[in-house]
Amino acid sequence: MREYYSITELTREFDISTRTLRFYEDEGLLAPIRRGRTRLFRPSDRHLVKQIMRGKRLGFSISEIREIIQMYKEPPGEVGQLKLMIRRIEEKREDLRQKRRDLEETLAELDQAEESCVERLAELGVNT
Amino acid sequence: MREYYSITELTREFDISTRTLRFYEDEGLLAPIRRGRTRLFRPSDRHLVKQIMRGKRLGFSISEIREIIQMYKEPPGEVGQLKLMIRRIEEKREDLRQKRRDLEETLAELDQAEESCVERLAELGVNT
DNA sequence: GTCAGAATTGACTTTTACGTAAAGGCGATG
DNA sequence: CATCGCCTTTACGTAAAAGTCAATTCTGAC
Numbered sequence: 001m002r003e004y005y006s007i008t009e010l011t012r013e014f015d016i017s018t019r020t021l022r023f024y025e026d027e028g029l030l031a032p033i034r035r036g037r038t039r040l041f042r043p044s045d046r047h048l049v050k051q052i053m054r055g056k057r058l059g060f061s062i063s064e065i066r067e068i069i070q071m072y073k074e075p076p077g078e079v080g081q082l083k084l085m086i087r088r089i090e091e092k093r094e095d096l097r098q099k100r101r102d103l104e105e106t107l108a109e110l111d112q113a114e115e116s117c118v119e120r121l122a123e124l125g126v127n128t
Numbered sequence: 129m130r131e132y133y134s135i136t137e138l139t140r141e142f143d144i145s146t147r148t149l150r151f152y153e154d155e156g157l158l159a160p161i162r163r164g165r166t167r168l169f170r171p172s173d174r175h176l177v178k179q180i181m182r183g184k185r186l187g188f189s190i191s192e193i194r195e196i197i198q199m200y201k202e203p204p205g206e207v208g209q210l211k212l213m214i215r216r217i218e219e220k221r222e223d224l225r226q227k228r229r230d231l232e233e234t235l236a237e238l239d240q241a242e243e244s245c246v247e248r249l250a251e252l253g254v255n256t
Numbered sequence: 257g258t259c260a261g262a263a264t265t266g267a268c269t270t271t272t273a274c275g276t277a278a279a280g281g282c283g284a285t286g
Numbered sequence: 287c288a289t290c291g292c293c294t295t296t297a298c299g300t301a302a303a304a305g306t307c308a309a310t311t312c313t314g315a316c
Binding site: 006007008036038 | 292
């Protein structure tokens with residue numbers, strides 16, 4: 001496991017700009033360490049970037065992603081906070097389950113659409 | 129099945145604003161008929177709104193949603209167009225499968241996070 | 257017919273998530 | 287030493303997706 005990644009290494013790996021990574025840092029999603037002014041990304045930072053990109057693909061906003069990332073961290077020490085956290089996690093999961101239903105429906109409709117196209121091609125005497 | 133829905137009926141059903149529905153019309157996603165200047169939404173328009181909201185929840189942009197909606201329509205008559213359409217559908221499906229992987233991973237991590245919280249509560253002697 | 261409530265258009269504003277340009281620091285290499 | 291390539295901050299710009307507001311116009315109920 002590498003010790004540090006430079007900002008451009010990560011931009012290449014995840015196909016995003018340096019601006020984007022700095023923006024995520026401003027937004028409190030990342031906190032790479034510094035050598036002088038230069039950012040050094042640890043493997044854990046790189047993993048955070050992965051999670052951020054995953055969140056993006058699922059259509060979560062920056063603040064939603066921030067919330068989700070909070071959930072992955074060490075659980076809080078206080079009972080009230082813990083219970084609150086559990087409730088929030090359950091909400092996010094419900095959110096994701098809705099997305100899953102949406103996803104399956106969309107996939108099913110696309111399957112149907114493709115089938116129609118294939119049939120139409122067959123009618124036209126094209127061998128698929 | 130109702131014949132027509134008013135704009136406000138749909139805003140209430142889907143919890144969106146009239147501005148949003150008109151915006152979708154401007155963007156070519158909807159084309160309700162008119163009585164005078166007033167929009168009348170048919171069941172098919174209402175169904176389109178459902179599909180749009182689904183797309184939104186999955187993080188698709190307006191133009192991606194427009195593309196997907198195109199795919200649900202009658203398949204084109206020309207062989208080249210049909211083959212192109214099939215390729216596009218396959219791309220969208222790959223996109224959705226990626227989202228599904230992202231989703232499952234996120235759900236798994238949230239499960240883990242919740243478990244940590246529950247354990248922590250147990251340590252603190254709280255009965256869940 | 258009139259009057260409140262709903263609907264319309266059009267213009268301007270806002271939020272999010274970056275893009276882009278300016279101006280320059282730091283270290284290696286020819 | 288100069289010039290790459292990579293890194294930095296600061297600041298303004300922008301596209302997408304609506305929100306908001308104003309000025310009208312319908313229209314259904316009384």
